[in-house]
Amino acid sequence: QVQPVESGGELVQSGGSLRISCAASGRTLSTCAMGWFRQAPGKEREFVAAISKSGDITSYEDSVKGRFTISRDNAKNTVYLQMNRLRPEDTAVYFCAAKSTVWAGTAYTRRDEYDNWGQGTQVTVSS
Secondary structure, three states, rough: EEEEEEEEEEEEEOOOOEEEEEEEOOOOOHHEEEEEEEEEOOOOOOOEEEOOOOOOOOEEOOOHOEEEEEEHHHHHOOOEEEEOOHHHHOOEEEEEEEEEEOOOOOOOOOOHHEEEEEOOOOEEEOO
């Protein structure tokens, strides 16, 4: 079983950039499709970005397209979310999720498709 562990969240200014990471304990991330979700205070946890097990397929929520990039380095057992041109509305706790799958070319966008979740990392964007 893969246990994701997020890191890298911090306070940044509007318009700035930040990269957050998701490392794995337990099994290797190479057996999983991965996703990033976020939850702002008083709101539902929402999809941000996803990457297939192969790394060839990605998917993004509309508001982050062109600003955020998800990537993976299976040699380092780590998934990244590069966030550029950050906005105050990006402020949230960001969660990494893992889905064990045999399908190499699918990026999963629904919360209920994921098996294992990290504890989250706080990203705060000041205006």
